[in-house]
Amino acid sequence: xxxxxxxxxxxxxxxxxxxxxxxxxxxxxxxxxxxxxxxxxxxxxxxxxxxxxxxxxxxxxxxxxxxxxxxxxxxxxxxxxxxxxxxxxxxxxxxxxxxxxxxxxxxxxxxxxxxxxxxxxxxxxxxxxxxxxxxxxxxxxxxxxxxxxxxxxxxxxxxxxxxxxxxxxxxxxxxxxxxxxxxxxxxxxxxxxxxxxxxxxxxxxxxxxxxxxxxxxxxxxxxxxxxxxxxxxxxxxxxxxxxxxxxxxx
Amino acid sequence: xxxxxxxxxxxxxxxxxxxxxxxxxxxxxxxxxxxxxxxxxxxxxxxxxxxxxxxxxxxxxxxxxxxxxxxxxxxxxxxxxxxxxxxxxxxxxxxxxxxxxxxxxxxxxxxxxxxxxxxxxxxxxxxxxxxxxxxxxxxxxxxxxxxxxxxxxxxxxxxxxxxxxxxxxxxxxxxxxxxxxxxxxxxxxxxxxxxxxxxxxxxxxxxxxxxxxxxxxxxxxxxxxxxxxxxxxxxxxxxxxxxxxxxxxxxxxxxxxxxxxxxxxxxxxxxxxxxxxxxxxxxxxxxxxxxxxxxxxxxxxxxxxxxxxxxxxxxxxxxxxxxxxxxxxxxxxxxxxxxxxxxxxxxxxxxxxxxxxxxxxxxxxxxxxxxxxxxxxxxxxxxxxxxxxxxxxxxxxxxxxxxxxxxxxxxxxxxxxxxxxxxxxxxxxxxxxxxxxxxxxxxxxxxxx
Numbered sequence: 001x002x003x004x005x006x007x008x009x010x011x012x013x014x015x016x017x018x019x020x021x022x023x024x025x026x027x028x029x030x031x032x033x034x035x036x037x038x039x040x041x042x043x044x045x046x047x048x049x050x051x052x053x054x055x056x057x058x059x060x061x062x063x064x065x066x067x068x069x070x071x072x073x074x075x076x077x078x079x080x081x082x083x084x085x086x087x088x089x090x091x092x093x094x095x096x097x098x099x100x101x102x103x104x105x106x107x108x109x110x111x112x113x114x115x116x117x118x119x120x121x122x123x124x125x126x127x128x129x130x131x132x133x134x135x136x137x138x139x140x141x142x143x144x145x146x147x148x149x150x151x152x153x154x155x156x157x158x159x160x161x162x163x164x165x166x167x168x169x170x171x172x173x174x175x176x177x178x179x180x181x182x183x184x185x186x187x188x189x190x191x192x193x194x195x196x197x198x199x200x201x202x203x204x205x206x207x208x209x210x211x212x213x214x215x216x217x218x219x220x221x222x223x224x225x226x227x228x229x230x231x232x233x234x235x236x237x238x239x240x241x242x243x244x245x246x247x248x249x250x
Numbered sequence: 251x252x253x254x255x256x257x258x259x260x261x262x263x264x265x266x267x268x269x270x271x272x273x274x275x276x277x278x279x280x281x282x283x284x285x286x287x288x289x290x291x292x293x294x295x296x297x298x299x300x301x302x303x304x305x306x307x308x309x310x311x312x313x314x315x316x317x318x319x320x321x322x323x324x325x326x327x328x329x330x331x332x333x334x335x336x337x338x339x340x341x342x343x344x345x346x347x348x349x350x351x352x353x354x355x356x357x358x359x360x361x362x363x364x365x366x367x368x369x370x371x372x373x374x375x376x377x378x379x380x381x382x383x384x385x386x387x388x389x390x391x392x393x394x395x396x397x398x399x400x401x402x403x404x405x406x407x408x409x410x411x412x413x414x415x416x417x418x419x420x421x422x423x424x425x426x427x428x429x430x431x432x433x434x435x436x437x438x439x440x441x442x443x444x445x446x447x448x449x450x451x452x453x454x455x456x457x458x459x460x461x462x463x464x465x466x467x468x469x470x471x472x473x474x475x476x477x478x479x480x481x482x483x484x485x486x487x488x489x490x491x492x493x494x495x496x497x498x499x500x501x502x503x504x505x506x507x508x509x510x511x512x513x514x515x516x517x518x519x520x521x522x523x524x525x526x527x528x529x530x531x532x533x534x535x536x537x538x539x540x541x542x543x544x545x546x547x548x549x550x551x552x553x554x555x556x557x558x559x560x561x562x563x564x565x566x567x568x569x570x571x572x573x574x575x576x577x578x579x580x581x582x583x584x585x586x587x588x589x590x591x592x593x594x595x596x597x598x599x600x601x602x603x604x605x606x607x608x609x610x611x612x613x614x615x616x617x618x619x620x621x622x623x624x625x626x627x628x629x630x631x632x633x634x635x636x637x638x639x640x641x642x643x644x645x646x647x648x649x650x651x652x653x654x655x656x657x658x659x660x661x662x663x664x665x666x667x668x669x670x671x672x673x674x675x676x677x678x679x680x681x682x683x684x685x686x687x688x689x690x691x692x693x694x695x696x697x698x699x
Contacts, residue, residue: 048646051638076648088643092661092668101657102647109648141661158647 001026001197002047002166007058009039009046016042018222019058024166027194031208031233032201034219035241040201041085043219044170047199048082049075062166076102077109079165083155083172090142095154098142099124099161106162127160131187149180156187167191168199173207185210205237220245258297258314262396265437266292266403269320273406275375280383281405288402291393298395305395307581307613308552313495313521318437318467320404321349325430331461332356335426335489340674342424342455343368349429350438351407356426365414368423371441372407381412385445389473389501389529397497401439401471408441409472413450413480422453422672429458429494431466442472446480448505453483455675458498460491460518467495474501476508478532484512485675489682490519492548499525506532506561513670514541515679516551517686523552528566530558530592536565542666542679543570544686545578545610555584555599559592559622566596571666572603573659573687574610582614586629590621599629604636604662606655659687 002024009017016039024030034040046053047060049072060067067075090098103123104114115123128135131153143151152172159167169188173181188211192198200211208216208230216232217224218241225244226232236244266289275281297314298305327348336344345368346356352370359368367374367381375382386405393399409425427440446452458468468490476482490496496519502510516522528537543551557566572580582601603612616629636658644654663683670676 050642050646071651072642072645073648073650073654076646082646084643084646088637088639090640090643090658090661092664093657094664098644098647098657101649101653102644105648105650105653162648 001063002199003061005059007046007060008056009042010054010056011042011052015056016053016222017046020223022217022224024197024199026165026197028215029192029198029200029211029213031213031216032199032219033203033205033216033233033236035245036203038219039222040203040219041170044082044168044199044201047075047080047168048072073105076162077106080168081159081162081164081166082168082170083152083159085171085174087143087151087155089144089146091144093142095140095142096124096138099138099158102158103161124161127157130160130190131157132183133157148175149177152176152180152184153187156184160187160191165195166197166199168201170201171203172200173202173204181207182210205233208233218244254314255297255299259292259396261317262297262400263292265318265320266400269404272320273404274372275406278375278379278383281375284387285403285405288393288399292396292399292403295393295396295399304554304583307583308523309550309579313467316435316465316467316495318435321431321436321438325349327353327356327428327430327461329356332426332428335428335457335459335461337424337455337674337678340422340424340672342422344424344426345369345409346426346428347407347409347440349431349436350427350440363417363419366417366419367410367412369410370407371405371410371443374410381445382410382443385473385475386441386443387473389475389503390471390499397469398471398499401441401469401499404439405441406439409443411444411452411454413446413452415447416449418451419453422455424455425457427456427458427468427470429460429466429468429490430462431464432462435465435467437467437469440468440470442470444472444474444482446476446482448478448480450477451481453485453672455485455487455672457487457489458496458518459489460494463491463493465493466491468497470496470498472498472500474503474510476502476504476510476535478505479507480505481509482511483671484510485670485672486512486514487675487679488514488516488518488522488524490522492518492520494519496522498523500527502526502528502537504528504530504532504535504537506534508532508535510536511538512540513666514539515682516541516543516553517682520548521550523554525554525556527556528558530561530564533561534563535561537567539566539568540666540669541570542572542663542683543580544573544663544683545575545580546686547576547578550579550581552581553583557586557597557599559586559588559595559597562592563594564592564596566598568599569666570601571662572601572612573606573663574603574612575606575687577607577609579610580612582612582616582631584615584629585617585619586627588618588620588622588625588627593622593624595622595625595627597625597627601631602662603631603633604659605633606636606659656684656687660684
């Protein structure tokens with residue numbers, strides 16, 4: 001589904017990713033771990049299509065298509081979704097209007113019928129339950145005045161609505177207490193399916209107790225320095241990132 | 251005075267001379283005195299100059315270059331023209347003015363409670379001039395510029411609302427000023443007087459509109475008097491013809507514990523100036539002024555707020571937002587003065603602008619002059635562009651760039667819109683703002699991508 005080869009990325013003349021190779025198949029959950037500044041978030045945003053990065057080398061293919069030449073909205077329409085670490089507030093933009101616009105943009109691209117208000121409400125109510133959010137939230141402006149937990153749940157709600165083929169979760173656990181983490185993780189797990197792949201970006205092992213990955217990769221200095229199964233995450237939890245960085249440097 | 255200014259003044263004086271034979275009420279000395287005084291003021295003031303502070307950022311060339319003639323007679327609009335300019339799904343008492351003249355056929359004042367006057371100023375001057383003679387000109391005072399003087403010199407018809415003590419109107423009063431000058435460029439000087447006696451309460455919706463694309467100058471002046479504890483919610487929608495010039499000078503006098511809420515939506519015209527002056531004449535009064543202007547190619551919106559805290563314990567809030575696209579121009583000049591005696595004043599003034607193109611331009615000047623201790627005051631202004639992080643967020647959800655920009659602009663406007671409590675009006679304005687933004691958004695998309 002996703003095939004990254006030799007990806008090198010810089011921003012403002014500074015190299016961030018020094019050569020990433022990663023292959024993700026449908027149905028798989030991959031965790032990307034690494035210390036701060038290792039390039040995890042950059043990888044997430046370069047996949048989602050944020051401006052401001054320069055691709056110096058390499059390629060990213062999503063279902064066989066060159067992903068990097070597509071604008072962000074086109075990637076979303078083709079089934080890529082990024083749950084952001086810091087979802088921005090959109091003052092004056094009503095949540096329901098926003099969700100409906102996003103869903104209908106993606107549905108149109110998939111050749112599905114645009115939903116009217118009634119059918120949209122039916123669908124969104126189901127999805128709200130999944131992340132334990134009250135329908136009152138739809139009346140609020142997008143992320144405006146939301147607590148950290150509400151913002152993260154809102155991200156998962158959008159993911160549930162848009163039903164992406166590839167979901168990227170960027171530090172979804174940051175700033176969450178244990179109860180909120182469980183709600184978010186349950187929401188994510190409910191969306192696991194043989195057709196869907198997930199890329200879980202996280203600094204801590206904690207999230208991976210709830211969302212169990214099939215593969216774990218460690219990113220350091222802008223490249224993947226080690227890959228393994230879930231036991232790698234546990235090893236990191238025990239030893240920290242220091243030993244890996246030293247090993248790589250040696 | 252330079253030659254161009256002198257010529258321009260002469261044109262306005264000529265225009266006034268042509269209007270004079272049409273003016274009625276000549277048997278009323280108080281009215282003739284006001285008109286005469288205004289003619290003298292006009293000669294003394296001359297036309298505004300850019301070197302005057304309150305006109306410094308306002309381009310006057312196009313306005314002063316025009317030769318406007320007084321609107322001759324009334325034109326009869328079609329009902330179909332009016333339908334789209336009245337609020338749907340809202341039960342109101344309605345007054346329609348066409349080229350400054352009251353149009354009773356299009357108005358609906360059935361069932362107004364006894365003692366309430368909502369009528370034509372011209373009719374009231376003819377039949378029962380007590381309110382008009384006592385109150386006209388009191389809030390406006392001596393004219394500060396030629397256009398106020400012109401309006402007073404030409405006082406003829408307009409709106410008169412009078413609510414007796416304690417009366418609360420359960421329906422809004424909706425006023426439509428329709429101007430049309432299909433033949434030649436005309437000038438109209440509608441005058442409005444609103445008096446709410448102690449404890450009275452009302453909602454007033456005023457819409458200024460041109461249904462064709464004609465060129466005219468709407469030079470309106472409104473005076474509002476709120477006696478002790480009176481409350482007025484005042485909504486104004488400026489949707490003049492794209493070629494029109496619009497100037498509205500609004501003077502509000504507020505007695506103790508009165509409440510005045512004004513929301514202005516400034517969308518139309520090629521040149522638009524809105525002046526609001528609020529004087530607190532008693533303690534613990536409150537004024538809330540908010541507005542939204544949208545300007546594009548060949549458009550100027552010029553807003554001047556002047557709020558005078560002269561008594562203790564009054565509260566004022568001013569919050570104006572602007573969306574500028576194309577070569578849109580805007581001026582925001584807001585001033586709050588807190589006099590030495592006006593302790594416990596609470597005043598906040600803010601202006602925010604979104605520039606949607608490289609060629610848009612705004613001059614913003616919020617000012618606070620505080621001469622009292624123990625006050626809570628703040629002011630601020632911002633000029634910015636759409637936030638790339640917000641655009642990215644929307645686009646990452648499949649929403650294309652043009653629609654994302656559109657949603658964020660409407661969101662920015664929504665902060666003002668949401669405070670309008672009259673739903674049909676809010677939806678009308680939202681639709682109008684969306685329509686105004688639709689075209690330039692596409693252009694902006696092409697430029698940036």
